[in-house]
Amino acid sequence: xxxxxxxxxxxxxxxxxxxxxxxxxxxxxxxxxxxxxxxxxxxxxxxxxxxxxxxxxxxxxxxxxxxxxxxxxxxxxxxxxxxxxxxxxxxxxxxxxxxxxxxxxxxxxxxxxxxxxxxxxxxxxxxxxxxxxxxxxxxxxxxxxxxxxxxxxxxxxxxxxxxxxxxxxxxxxxxxxxxxxxxxxxxxxxxxxxxxxxxxxxxxxxxxxxxxxxxxxxxxxxxxxxxxxxxxxxxxxxxxxxxxxxxxxxxxxxxxxxxxxxxxxxxxxxxxxxxxxxxxxxxxxxxxxxxxxxxxxxxxxxxxxxxxxxxxxxxxxxxxxxxxxxxxxxxxxxxxxxxxxxxxxxxxxxxxxxxxxxxxxxxxxxxxxxxxxxxxxxxxxxxxxxxxxxxxxxxxxx
Amino acid sequence: xxxxxxxxxxxxxxxxxxxxxxxxxxxxxxxxxxxxxxxxxxxxxxxxxxxxxxxxxxxxxxxxxxxxxxxxxxxxxxxxxxxxxxxxxxxxxxxxxxxxxxxxxxxxxxxxxxxxxxxxxxxxxxxxxxxxxxxxxxxxxxxxxxxxxxxxxxxxxxx
Numbered sequence: 221x222x223x224x225x226x227x228x229x230x231x232x233x234x235x236x237x238x239x240x241x242x243x244x245x246x247x248x249x250x251x252x253x254x255x256x257x258x259x260x261x262x263x264x265x266x267x268x269x270x271x272x273x274x275x276x277x278x279x280x281x282x283x284x285x286x287x288x289x290x291x292x293x294x295x296x297x298x299x300x301x302x303x304x305x306x307x308x309x310x311x312x313x314x315x316x317x318x319x320x321x322x323x324x325x326x327x328x329x330x331x332x333x334x335x336x337x338x339x340x341x342x343x344x345x346x347x348x349x350x351x352x353x354x355x356x357x358x359x360x361x362x363x364x365x366x367x368x369x370x371x372x373x374x375x376x377x378x379x380x381x382x383x384x385x386x387x388x389x390x391x392x393x394x395x396x397x398x399x400x401x402x403x404x405x406x407x408x409x410x411x412x413x414x415x416x417x418x419x420x421x422x423x424x425x426x427x428x429x430x431x432x433x434x435x436x437x438x439x440x441x442x443x444x445x446x447x448x449x450x451x452x453x454x455x456x457x458x459x460x461x462x463x464x465x466x467x468x469x470x471x472x473x474x475x476x477x478x479x480x481x482x483x484x485x486x487x488x489x490x491x492x493x494x495x496x497x498x499x500x501x502x503x504x505x506x507x508x509x510x511x512x513x514x515x516x517x518x519x520x521x522x523x524x525x526x527x528x529x530x531x532x533x534x535x536x537x538x539x540x541x542x543x544x545x546x547x548x549x550x551x552x553x554x555x556x557x558x559x560x561x562x563x564x565x566x567x568x569x570x571x572x573x574x575x576x577x578x579x580x581x582x583x584x585x586x587x588x589x590x591x592x593x594x595x596x597x598x599x600x601x602x603x604x605x606x607x608x609x610x611x612x613x614x615x616x617x618x
Numbered sequence: 619x620x621x622x623x624x625x626x627x628x629x630x631x632x633x634x635x636x637x638x639x640x641x642x643x644x645x646x647x648x649x650x651x652x653x654x655x656x657x658x659x660x661x662x663x664x665x666x667x668x669x670x671x672x673x674x675x676x677x678x679x680x681x682x683x684x685x686x687x688x689x690x691x692x693x694x695x696x697x698x699x700x701x702x703x704x705x706x707x708x709x710x711x712x713x714x715x716x717x718x719x720x721x722x723x724x725x726x727x728x729x730x731x732x733x734x735x736x737x738x739x740x741x742x743x744x745x746x747x748x749x750x751x752x753x754x755x756x757x758x759x760x761x762x763x764x765x766x767x768x769x770x771x772x773x774x775x776x777x
Contacts, residue, residue: 267756267757268755268756268757268759271758273766275742275767276766276767276771276773277773279769279773280773312649314649438678438703439677439678439730439731440730440731441678441679441680441729441731441732441735443678443680452703454703459706460706460708549648549649550648550651550653550685550697550710551648551649551651552651552681552697552699552708552710554680554699554708561680563680563699565681565683565699567685575685575687576684576685576686576767578681578683580680580681580699584734584738585731585734585735587734588731588733588734617757618757
């Protein structure tokens, strides 16, 4: 059990246990706060309440079986997790993915980014006492989840992105549905901004709270909106493009204040940029075309072929009994999740099961900055700081 | 030296060789990613050099993780993913750690962000980091016995 030593010999400080059931810790984060009156002297995060050993489980499954596990890490970004894992396995295999599948992947991941930011905005506003924003945000998120349900059959644990492509062809009528969402959303974002951006209480709770200079954030390995709010325009989609992101036009929003308010503004702006990307992706996605790579032995064959071709049946049997074996080697694939750099490291030893799968979760790494962020601040500001780091405990603990 | 797909990687290797020839004991190219294998005793100095050299300027440690090659010896491989935000470049440093004496220098003095990553490796692989400021278990409870991500630890857990 993690404990905190109080300053010896003085009875001025007390230790307060925040979480793991505290509603503002977004899950099961426990923070031990040493307090001097209402000011935080030290903060020690205690993790692991949601540790499920996903990395160990991956070692016991074939490469394709592990996809369903990745959904359950960062449960606000399941498609992004599918994507990073599949990109890493595809890199191990040296597999080329059809453009159409790449664009659909981009569209889905950007919708996921909007939905993740919506949950962040809603819950953060709720923490700060603005309840109506939460209801609005979840209303719009519902539309995104409906799109996912049409595409993948699942609202949250989609497992839609598979090794070599996608699970299913886009459903009939998807264009109209996505277009309806795109037409509706900009006005809705304006609505949130109207409620919050010039709101005096919102300013009071967020401005100059949780400040850290850019150098400190870089040294602490922080990435994502937290780093961009400190003026560092680093985004893996631009710096190390994957899945054809280099073909899309979008900007990387930054601020320089590096406080909670700046992080809020960056995220709102990112939603608008994601809408742009989705719009471009819709134009790029053709109505007809392959959604899976031509890779017998890796990508399961079509049902039709299995009934007419013997090779297809053999491949199908082999994929689902023993799996496929990438050549020995290691890859690390970085992507930009809504929270920062989501990386996947896979080591293969040439067998059908990975030797090691490691996920570099942005929530886990970004949370390291919390003790410095809240030091000397009020206990109420701790809630704001935890909120704007935007952690998902499923990913922190994995 | 083989032709490297990654122009950045050859710069890094040249700069490190010019600084200290023995710091690069092997270069591995795989799928366009370059791994520089560093001797166990030179890890901290090489990491420091990668950060301080203005032409390399790897100012962020993206990730640190371990691979267990049990039953081979040395069984552990530590992989550090370095990122240079100003140069938009990445490189991987690797070093081996023996199973009999799983101890290595901590990189926390170079990149403070290594703190939790090394605690995670300590927690799940049982590798100790010399010079780490706060080496405690991070994900598992303190009374947990063993290192679950080692290959000889059963997937179902120990009863």
